[in-house]
Amino acid sequence: MSKQSLIFENWTFKACDDQEWLPAKVPGCVHTDLLRLEKIPNPFYGTNEKEVQWIDKKDWEYQTEFGVEDALLSQEHLELVFDGLDTYADVYLNGQHVLAADNMFRVWNVDVKPYVKATGNVLHIRFRSPIQEDLPKLEKLGYALPASNDQSDVGGLGDKRVSIFARKAPYHYGWDWGPRFVTSGIWREARLEGWTEAKIHDVFIRQDQVSASLASLTAVVEVEMPAASEAVIRIQTDGQSWEKSFSLQAGLQTVEIPVEISEPKLWWSRGLGEAHMYSFAAKVLEGERILANAEVKTGLRSIRLVRDKDEAGASFYFELNGVAVFAKGANHIPNDSFTTEITRERYLHEIVSAAESNMNMLRVWGGGIYEEDVFYELCDEYGLLVWQDFMFACSMYPGDEAFLNSVRHEAIDNVKRLRNHPSIALWCGNNEIDSAWAHYIEEGGWGWKKDFTPEQREKIWADYEAIFHDLLPEVVEAYAPGVDYWPSSPLVSLTGDASQHANPSTSEGDIHYWGVWHSVEPFENYNKYVGRFMSEYGFQSFPEYKSVRTYAEEVDLALESEVMLAHQKNGAGNRLIKQYMDMYLHEPKDFPSFLYMSQVLQAEAMKMAIEAHRRRKPYCMGTLYWQMNDCWPVASWAGMDYYGRWKALQYYAKRSFSDVLLSVDGTKDNVIDIHLITDLLKPVQGRLRLRLIGFDGTVYREETHEVSVAANAGQNVLTLNQAEWLQGRDASATLLRLDLTQDGQEDIVQEHYFAASKDIALQPANLRVTEVQEADGHYLVLDSDVLAKQVWISSENEGVFTDNFFDVIPGIPVKVKFVSRAELQGAGGNTGPGAVQIRSMADFIKLTSQPV
Numbered sequence: 001m002s003k004q005s006l007i008f009e010n011w012t013f014k015a016c017d018d019q020e021w022l023p024a025k026v027p028g029c030v031h032t033d034l035l036r037l038e039k040i041p042n043p044f045y046g047t048n049e050k051e052v053q054w055i056d057k058k059d060w061e062y063q064t065e066f067g068v069e070d071a072l073l074s075q076e077h078l079e080l081v082f083d084g085l086d087t088y089a090d091v092y093l094n095g096q097h098v099l100a101a102d103n104m105f106r107v108w109n110v111d112v113k114p115y116v117k118a119t120g121n122v123l124h125i126r127f128r129s130p131i132q133e134d135l136p137k138l139e140k141l142g143y144a145l146p147a148s149n150d151q152s153d154v155g156g157l158g159d160k161r162v163s164i165f166a167r168k169a170p171y172h173y174g175w176d177w178g179p180r181f182v183t184s185g186i187w188r189e190a191r192l193e194g195w196t197e198a199k200i201h202d203v204f205i206r207q208d209q210v211s212a213s214l215a216s217l218t219a220v221v222e223v224e225m226p227a228a229s230e231a232v233i234r235i236q237t238d239g240q241s242w243e244k245s246f247s248l249q250a251g252l253q254t255v256e257i258p259v260e261i262s263e264p265k266l267w268w269s270r271g272l273g274e275a276h277m278y279s280f281a282a283k284v285l286e287g288e289r290i291l292a293n294a295e296v297k298t299g300l301r302s303i304r305l306v307r308d309k310d311e312a313g314a315s316f317y318f319e320l321n322g323v324a325v326f327a328k329g330a331n332h333i334p335n336d337s338f339t340t341e342i343t344r345e346r347y348l349h350e351i352v353s354a355a356e357s358n359m360n361m362l363r364v365w366g367g368g369i370y371e372e373d374v375f376y377e378l379c380d381e382y383g384l385l386v387w388q389d390f391m392f393a394c395s396m397y398p399g400d401e402a403f404l405n406s407v408r409h410e411a412i413d414n415v416k417r418l419r420n421h422p423s424i425a426l427w428c429g430n431n432e433i434d435s436a437w438a439h440y441i442e443e444g445g446w447g448w449k450k451d452f453t454p455e456q457r458e459k460i461w462a463d464y465e466a467i468f469h470d471l472l473p474e475v476v477e478a479y480a481p482g483v484d485y486w487p488s489s490p491l492v493s494l495t496g497d498a499s500q501h502a503n504p505s506t507s508e509g510d511i512h513y514w515g516v517w518h519s520v521e522p523f524e525n526y527n528k529y530v531g532r533f534m535s536e537y538g539f540q541s542f543p544e545y546k547s548v549r550t551y552a553e554e555v556d557l558a559l560e561s562e563v564m565l566a567h568q569k570n571g572a573g574n575r576l577i578k579q580y581m582d583m584y585l586h587e588p589k590d591f592p593s594f595l596y597m598s599q600v601l602q603a604e605a606m607k608m609a610i611e612a613h614r615r616r617k618p619y620c621m622g623t624l625y626w627q628m629n630d631c632w633p634v635a636s637w638a639g640m641d642y643y644g645r646w647k648a649l650q651y652y653a654k655r656s657f658s659d660v661l662l663s664v665d666g667t668k669d670n671v672i673d674i675h676l677i678t679d680l681l682k683p684v685q686g687r688l689r690l691r692l693i694g695f696d697g698t699v700y701r702e703e704t705h706e707v708s709v710a711a712n713a714g715q716n717v718l719t720l721n722q723a724e725w726l727q728g729r730d731a732s733a734t735l736l737r738l739d740l741t742q743d744g745q746e747d748i749v750q751e752h753y754f755a756a757s758k759d760i761a762l763q764p765a766n767l768r769v770t771e772v773q774e775a776d777g778h779y780l781v782l783d784s785d786v787l788a789k790q791v792w793i794s795s796e797n798e799g800v801f802t803d804n805f806f807d808v809i810p811g812i813p814v815k816v817k818f819v820s821r822a823e824l825q826g827a828g829g830n831t832g833p834g835a836v837q838i839r840s841m842a843d844f845i846k847l848t849s850q851p852v
Contacts, residue, residue, distance in 0.1 A: 003075075003193075003194065003195045003196075003199070003292070004071055004072040004075060004193075004194045004195075005072075005191050005192065005193045005194065006066065006068065006072055006191060006192040007189060007190070007191045008026065008064050008066060008123060008190045008191060008192070009026075009064065009066075010064050010065070010066075011023075011024040011025070011026045011062055011063065011064045011186075012024055012062070012063050012064070013030065013033055013060060013061065013062045013063070013185075014060070014061060015058045015059070015060055015061075016058070016059040016060060016061050016126065017058070017059075021063065022037055022039075023037070024062055025340075026062070026064075026185075026186045026190060027084070027185075027186055027187050027188050027189060027190075027340045028185055028186065028187070028340045029086060029183040029184060029185030029187060029338055029340060030055055030060050030127075030183065030184050030185050031043065031052065031055060031181055031183055031338060032185075032338050032340060032341060033185070034052075034055070040052050040055075043179065043181060043337075044179075044337075044550075044551055044632045044633060045550075045551050046551060046552065046553075046556070046563050046566070047562055047563060047566045049154070049179045049180065049181070049566060050154065050566075052181065053154065053155050053156055053180070055181075055182075055184075056129060056130060056131050056155065056181075056182035056183075056184070057129055057131055057132065058129055059126065059127060059128050059129050059132075060126075060127045060184050060185075061124065061125065061126045061127065062124075062125045062127070062185070062186060063122065063123065063124045063125070064122075064123050065120065065121065065122050065123075066121050066123065066192075067118060067119040067120070067121065068116055068117070068118055068119075068121065068192070070118075072192065072194045073116065073117075073118055073194075074196075075194030075195055075196050076113075076195070076196040076197075076226060077111060077113060077193075077194060077195050077196070077199070078111065078112055078113040078116050078192060078193070078194045079109050079110065079111050079112065079192070079193045079194075080093065080098065080099065080108075080109060080110050080112050080123075080190075080191075080192060081107070081108070081109045081189075081190070081191050081192075081193050082099075082101070082107070082108040082109070082186065082188070082189075082190050083107055083188035083189045083190070084104060084105075084107075084186070084187040084188030084189075085101040085104070085108055085125070085127075085186060085187070086104045086127070086168065086183055086184055086185050086186070086187045087101070087102065087103065087104040087127075087130055087166055087167065087168040087184070088101070088102055088127065088128040088129075088130060088133045088166075089101040089102075089125050089126065089127050089128070090125070090126045090128075091108075091110075091123070091124070091125050092122075092123075092124040092125070092126075093112050093115045093116070093121065093122070093123055093124075094115050094116075094117070094121055094122055095122070096115050098110050098112055098115065102167070102406060103167040103168075103406045103409065103410050104166075104167060104168040104169060104187070104369075105167055105168075105369070105370055105391060105410045105413070105414060106167075106406075106409055106410050106413050107413050107417075109193075112192075116192070123190075125186065127184040127185065129184070130162075130166050130168060130182055130184065131155070131157070131162060131182065133166070134162035134165040134166055135157075135160065135162055137162070137165045137398075138160060138161075138162055138165070141398070143451075143452065143456060144159065144160070144161060144451075145161075145164050145395065145396045145397065145398070145460065146395060146396050146436070146437075146446075146448040146451075147161040147163050147164050147173075147394070147395040147396075148394050148395070148436070148446065149170070149171075149173070149174060149175045149176060149367070149393075149394050149395075150162075150163040150164075150170075150173045150174060150395070151173060151174025151175075151180045151569075152173070154174055154179075154180045155173075155174075155180055155182065161173075163395065164395045164396065164397050164398065165398060165403075167391075167403075167406050167407065167410055168182075169334070169339070169367075169368055169369050169391065170366075170367040170368075170391065170392075170393050170394075170395065171333065171334065171337075171367045171368055171631065172337075174569070175367060175569065176569045176570040176571075176573075177333070177569050177570065177627070177630070177631075177634060177636040177637065177638075178333070178337060178569060178631050178632065178634070179337055179569070179632055181337050181338070183338065185340075187339060187340055195292075196226075197226060197291045197292065198223060198224065198225050198226070198229075198231075198284050198291035198292040199223070199224045199292050200221060200222065200223050200282055200284065200292045200293065200294040201222040201223065201224060201252070202220075202221070202222040202294075202416060203219060203220070203221050203222075203280065203282045203294050203295075203296045203420075204219075204220040204221075204222075204296075204416070204419055204420060204479075205217055205218075205219055205220075205259075205278075205280055205296065205298045205420055206218040206219075206220050206481065206482070207298075207300060207301070207302070207482055208482075209302075210264065210266070210300050210301060210302045210321070211302070211321075211322075212263070212264075212266060212321070213262070213263060214260060214261070214262055214263075214264070215259075215260065215261040215264040215300045216258075216259075216260055217258070217259040217260070217261070217300075218256050218257070218258055218259065219233075219235045219242070219256065219257040219258075219259055219280065219282060220254060220255075220256050221233055221254065221255050221256075221257065221282050221284075222252065222253075222254050223248065223252075223253060223254075223255065223284055223292065224251065224252045224253075225248045225249065225250055225251065225253070226250065227250050228247070228248065228249050228250050229247075229248050229286060229291075230245070230246075230247055230248075230286075231245070231246055231248050231284050231285060231286055231291065232244070232245050232246070232284075232285040232286075233246060233255060233257055233282065233283070233284055233285070234282070234283045234285060235257050235259055235280060235281070235282055236280070236281045236283075237261075237278050237279060237280045237281070238261075238278060240261065242257055242258070242259050242260075243257070243285075244257045244258075248284075261300070264278075264300045265278075265300070266299075266300055266301055266321050267299025267300055267301040267380075267383075267422040268301070268320065268321065268383060269320055269325060269360040269361070269383045269384065269385050270355050270358075270359070270360045270382060270383035270384060271358070271360055271383070271659045271679055271680065272320065272323060272325070272360075272383075272679075272680075272681060275299060275380060275381060275382065275383035275422075276299060276300075277297050277298065277299050277380060277381070277422075278297065278298060278299065278300060279295060279296075279297050280295065280296050280297070280298065281293065281294075281295045282294050282295070282296075296420050297377075297380070297420065298420040298421070298422055299380060299422030299423075300422070301320060301321055301422050302319075302320070302321055302322065302482075303318060303319070303320055303385075303422075303425050303482070303483065304318070304319050304484060305317075305318060305319075305425075305426055305484040305486065306318070306319050306324070307493070307508070307509075312507050312619060313506070313507030313508040313532065314493070314507070314508040314509075314532070315532060315618075315621070316508065316509055316510055316531075316532035316533040316621065316622070317532075317533065317618075317621030317622065318361075318385065318425050318426070318621075318622075320385070320425075323681065323712065324618065324621065324712065325360065325385070325621075325679075326614070326617055326618075326621050326622065326623075326679050326712075327360060327361040327385065327387075327533070327621065327622035327623070327624065328358060328359050328360050328361065328610075328614075328622075328623060328624075328657040328679070329354065329359035329360060329361035329362050329363070329384070329385075329623075329624050329625075329628075329657075330354070330359065330362060330363070330624055330625050330626070330627060330628035330639065330653075331362070331363045331365045331535075331536060331624055331625070331626045331627045331628060332350075332362045332363060332364050332365060332368075332371075332627070332628045332629060333365055333367070333368050333627055333628075333629060333630075333631055334368040334369055334371075334631050335347070335350060335629055335630075335631065336631050336632070336642075337631045337632050339369055339372075342372070344374050345825065346644065347372070347374050347375050347378055348378060348825045349644045349821065349824065349825060350628065350629055350640070350644070351375070351378040351379060351381075351382050351384065352382065352824050352825050352826075353640055353644070353646065353650065353800075353824070354382070354384055354628065355382040355383070355384065356654065356800075356824065357639075357650055357653050357654040357657060358653075358654055358657035358658055358659060359384060359653075359657060360383065360384060360385055360679075361384060361385040361386070361387060361425070361622070361624060362379065362384055362385075362386055362387070362624075362628060363386075363387035363388075363389070363489075363535060363624050364386060364387065364388050364389055365389055365393065365431055365627075366389030366390060366391055366392050366393040366428070366430050366431035367391070367393035367394065367431060368391065369391065370388075370391060370414045370417075370418070373417070376418055376421040376423060376424070377421075379421070379423035380421055380422055380423045383423075384423055385423055385425040386421070386423045386424050386425060387425060387426045387428060387489075387535070387624070388418065388424055388425075388426065388427055388428065389428045389429075389430065389431055389489070390411065390414075390427065390428065390429055390430060390472055391410075392429065392430035392431070392433065392467070392468075393430060393431035393432065393433070394431060394432050394433065394436060395433070396433065396437060396448070396460050396463075396464060397463065397464070397467060398463060399459075399462065399463025399464075399466050399467065404466060404467065404471060407467060407471060407472075408471055408475065411471070411472055411475040411476075412475055412479060415427070415475055415476060415479045415480050416479055418480075419479060419480040419483070424480075424483055425483070426483065426484055426485075426486055427472070427476045427480065427483060427484070427485045427486070428485070428486045428487075428488070428489050429467070429468035429472050429473075429485070429486065429487045429488050430468055430487075430488050430489075431488075431489055432488070432489065432490070432512060433464065433468070433488050434468075434487065434488035434490075434491050434500065434501060434502075435488070435490055435491070435501050435502050435503075435512070436448060437449065437460075437461070437464065438501045439457075439461045439464075439501075440496070440497050440498040440500060440501065441498050441501060444498075444501060445501070468487045468488060469487055469494065472485065472487075473485045473487070486510075489510055489512070489535050489536070490502035490506075490509060490510045490511050490512045490535060490536070491509045491510065492506050492508045492509040493508055493509055502531075504529040504531070505529065506531060507531070507532065508532060509531075509532065509533070510531065510532070510533040510534070510535040510622070511529070511531030511532075511533070511534055511535065511536075512535060512536035512537065513526075513529045513531070513534060513536070513537045514536070514537065514538075515529060516537070516539060516605065516609075517538065517539055517540070517576065520576065520579065520580075522583070523580075523584065523604070523605050523608050523609075524608075524667060526605070526608045526609040526612045527608070527612045527665070527667050530612055530613055530616045530619070530620050531620060532619065532620060532621065532622075533620065533621055533622035534609075534613050534620065534622060534623045534624065535622065535624050536624065536625075536626045537609055537625060537626060538606070538625050538626030538627060538637035539580075539601070539602045539605040539606060539637065540570065540573055540576070540577055540598070540602060540635055540636055540637050541577070541598040541599045541601065541602035541603075541635065541636075541637075541647060541648070541649065542577075542594070542595045542598045542599070542635045543595070543630075543633060543634070543635070543641035543642070543643075543645065543647065544595060544596070544599070544641070544645060544647070544794070545592045545595055545596075546645070546794075547633050547641050547642065547643055547645060548595060548633070550633050550643075551563065551567055551633050552564065552567070557591040557592070558591060559574050559578065559591070559594070560574065564635075567633065567634045567635060568634070568635045569634065569636075570636075573635060574635065577598050577601065577635070580601060580605075581594075581597060581598065581601050583758075584601060584604065584756065584757055584758055585597055585600065585601055585757055585758055585845075586757075586758060586762065586841070586845035586846065587845060587846045588844055588845060588846070589844060589845060589846045593843075593844035593845065596792065596839075596844050597841075597844055597845070598635075599647045599648035599649065599805070600648050600790050600805065600841065602637075602647065602648065602649050603647070603648035603649045603651070603652035603805060604652075604757065606625055606639075606649050606652060606653065606656075607652045607655075607656050609623070609625065610623050610625065610653065610656040610657065611656050611661070611663040612665075614656070614661060614663060614675075614677050614714065615663055615665060615675045615677065615714065617677060617713070617714040618713070618714075625637075625639070625649075625653070627639075628640060629642075630642040639653055643798075644798075644821070645798075646800050646804070648790070648792070648804070648805040650800075651801075651803060651804045651805045651806075652805065654803075655803075658748070659678065659679045659680050660676075660677070660678045660679075660680065660684050660740075660748055661675075661676075661677045661678075661748070662674065662675070662676060662688075662738050662740055662748050662749070662750040663675045663677060663750070664736070664738070664750060664752040665716075666722070666752060666754075670721060670722045670723050671719060671720070671721065671722065672719065672720040672721075672722055672725075672736070672752065673716045673718075673719050674688070674716065674717055674718040674719070674720070674738065675714055675715065675716050675717065676688075676707055676708075676709045676714065676715065676717045676740070677709070677713075677714030677715075678709055678711065678712065678713065678714070679712060680711065680712065681711050681712055682711050683708060683709065683710050683711050684708060684709050684742065685706070685707065685708035685709075685742070686706075686707065686708075686740045686741050686742040686743075686748075687704050687705070687706060687707075687740070687741045688704065688705045688706075688707045688717070688718065688738065688739070688740050688741075689702070689703075689704050689738070689739040689740075689741065690702065690703045690704070690705070690720075690736065690737070690738055691736070691737040691739075692725055692726075692729075692734060692735075692736055693734070693735055693736075693737050693809055694729075694733060694734055695733045695734070695735070695761065695763070695786055695787035695810075696785075696786055696787075696810060697785075697786075697809060697810025697811040697812075699811075700727075700729065700734070701725065701727075705717075705718055707740070720736075722754060726754060730761075731754035731755045732754075732755040732759045732760055732761045733760075733761045734754060735751055735752065735753050735754070735787070735809070736751070736752040736753075736754070737749070737750075737751055737809060737812070738750040738751070738752070751807055751809075757789075760789070762787070762789060762841060762842045762845065762847070763786050763787075763842060763847075764786075764842045764843070764847070765784045765785065765786050765787070765788035765808070765840050765842055766784060766785045766786075767782055767783075767784050767788055767791065767808065767838050767840065768782070768783045768784065768785075769781070769782055769836075769838055772815075773832075776817075777817045777818065777819065777823070778817065778818045778832040778833060779815055779816065779817050779818075780793065780801075780815070780816050780817075780818070780836070780838075781813050781814070781815045782808050782813060782814045782815075782816070782838070783808065783810070783811075783812075783813045783814075784808040784809075784810055784840075785810055786810060787807065787808070787809060787810065788807065788808040788840035788841075788842070789807050789840055789841040789842070790805050790806070790807065790840060790841045791804075791805070791806055791807065791808050791814075791838060791839070791840045792804060792805055792838070792839055792840070793816065793833075793836055793837070793838050794836065794837045794838075794839075795818060795833035795834055795835075795836050796833065796834030796835040796836070797818075797820060797831060797832070797833050797834040798820070798821045799818055799819050799820040799821050799823070799824065799831075799833065800818075800819055800821075800824060801816045801817065801818055801819070801833075802816050802817045802819065803816045804816070808840070818832060818833040820833075
């Protein structure tokens with residue numbers, strides 16, 4: 001057995017029409033190389049986005065020189081391997097054209113044995129401008145395919161949207177939360193691989209049938225042989241071994257070895273059990289001589305999307321190891337506009353933040369990238385299921401043979417790369433295209449169809465079906481059997497008529513509900529439009545002041561300033577935040593206060609939505625809000641800003657996603673319904689303590705009730721008459737406090753307010769803080785003389801608190817722990833928060849109009 005590799009280093013780059021070669025970082029891209037060399041201003045700062053749009057109109061080239069040691073040079077096969085070339089690239093080795101690439105998402109490799117020498121090798125890659133490459137395709141097509149989020153105007157192209165022609169991250173062309181940076185470069189590892197005798201290209205542990213008693217598996221091994229040979233392939237894990245003899249032929253072939261594991265340790269999502277992983281080693285043996293070997297990790301589990309007809313319509317939920325999972329989480333976008341800037345630490349911070357927020361699923365949305373391996377490895381480790389979109393979003397795509405062939409290769413590459421990850425729960429064809437086009441409803445969708453003739457419509461739809469109803473499901477079935485495919489999100493089902501397309505009232509499939517926000521519907525409609533699986537909904541906020549100041553100066557701190565508008569990609573976004581704030585909250589006293597209030601507004605909206613969805617369990621079995629993260633510092637729907645700082649939403653989500661939840665529904669006149677919901681696989685029972693408390697801490701009434709709920713279920717455990725409880729007291733100065741005691745410990749709490757937030761009589765609070773250093777960390781204990789709403793603790797050092805943006809009721813202290821960013825990621829250490837600032841909503845609003 002002999003296998004060697006060389007990762008290329010010492011790259012240089014330049015624009016093709018320039019003379020000077022400059023140092024480059026690979027993996028990387030032109031934008032980040034130019035920024036590192038101070039050739040362009042920081043694209044994220046101020047209005048600098050528009051200053052760098054010239055980059056994507058030019059051709060660029062990268063080059064490196066390398067030598068090859070004898071051990072590698074002597075291998076029978078030498079392959080150039082590029083895990084990612086962005087996007088239109090010609091590769092030359094020692095002057096010989098060896099490869100033409102045209103898809104960012106594919107792995108490219110080519111045998112270059114005849115061209116490699118010991119010293120003085122020159123590897124040269126020329127990247128053609130994706131804009132110049134694709135403009136002729138638009139002209140040839142003769143009409144513009146819809147691409148709603150392609151910010152061609154920012155790029156100086158007017159209405160010429162060319163993103164749909166490139167198999168490249170759609171968000172590079174702009175989105176309603178992201179800037180337009182159309183990159184070029186070597187964005188994943190580039191290397192020279194050598195091998196002799198045999199090579200295992202791929203090992204797939206196909207999970208044919210998995211239960212707690214037996215895992216029936218098949219090891220699918222893709223092996224290349226230099227010549228025909230009698231060989232044994234052996235599979236090993238956890239001290240067990242299976243092998244099978246084969247008459248292998250020269251060339252590439254796939255063989256299968258049956259594997260059975262009795263009483264396997266199953267892989268579970270967070271909250272249901274351990275996310276156990278197995279390592280499988282595969283060896284090709286000639287006698288006892290190892291010709292080739294490889295190792296893969298996977299978790300053993302059964303996963304399926306359950307869509308059974310019922311009296312309401314049809315279910316839509318994920319069943320993991322026979323257990324119905326209520327999916328709790330968010331939509332994930334790339335963590336940076338420049339993906340090569342995303343470190344493992346940043347991925348870890350996001351995944352740990354999701355797990356700490358009691359999530360069990362992330363949706364990798366179809367306008368970004370098929371994520372790096374480390375993302376899925378972390379999801380496997382932390383028990384986060386992944387709804388994986390293919391990279392198509394909010395656009396119609398061409399259907400010519402070359403495009404379809406490119407998509408097929410892209411799909412195969414990525415399905416094969418990711419299929420051993422137990423976290424992958426679903427492959428989804430695209431984001432929102434079925435409902436946007438709405439082929440079977442003449443006036444439906446986003447108004448796209450009106451721009452086309454009947455013949456053009458049929459052609460565009462046929463091209464759509466070729467990709468999403470034929471090609472992609474065929475690839476998933478062939479290469480990842482056992483994981484379901486869903487054609488588009490949202491969708492009812494493939495009926496071939498008007499009932500196919502989702503709307504907020506459909507009782508099958510999944511729903512994207514955007515009546516709140518885009519249609520300016522009231523927050524209360526989150527209770528009205530609850531589907532079987534809520535895969536998108538959201539509300540915007542600004543990042544905190546410290547983050548805003550990384551892209552804006554003090555003079556820019558106004559809602560309609562040029563910089564604020566440049567960092568608000570949803571056209572009406574700032575106006576909508578202000579409009580909703582006027583509806584629901586007190587008036588902020590200045591712009592920094594507006595930033596805080598926007599976060600509270602967002603968090604309150606998402607709490608209402610999440611808990612409305614959870615209260616409808618099992619009718620509704622999933623809630624994934626838009627969105628988890630940001631790709632640059634911006635006002636957006638994210639719960640965690642570009643710098644990884646948790647907004648109010650992230651803390652609210654942590655509470656509302658708790659595995660055991662008390663949720664209060666006060667939407668009915670004079671009726672308060674108290675729901676107890678659990679996602680755990682054991683019943684919950686305890687003593688529920690209710691207290692009617694004035695904002696000064698006076699307890700007016702107290703009751704206790706024994707309550708219970710079955711395992712993995714939810715129910716209304718108590719109904720109160722609001723008027724009878726208030727007994728004429730001022731609803732705007734009184735609250736209901738709920739504490740559920742299990743096993744002698746008050747571990748589940750909730751507050752309910754009888755009046756809308758805007759009508760609550762807030763007073764300046766005297767917050768008393770006691771700092772406590774305990775063995776496991778730094779704690780703060782907070783108390784107040786009057787009700788302190790949405791108390792925000794900000795820290796000098798980067799990290800999170802175990803709770804934040806909470807209410808402090810006089811006489812009921814709140815104890816929270818600071819967790820540094822390093823500690824959050826398991827790096828240890830007991831770093832304190834540094835200087836802290838503690839404020840409540842009364843510190844941010846104009847109090848002059850408030851009742852005394």
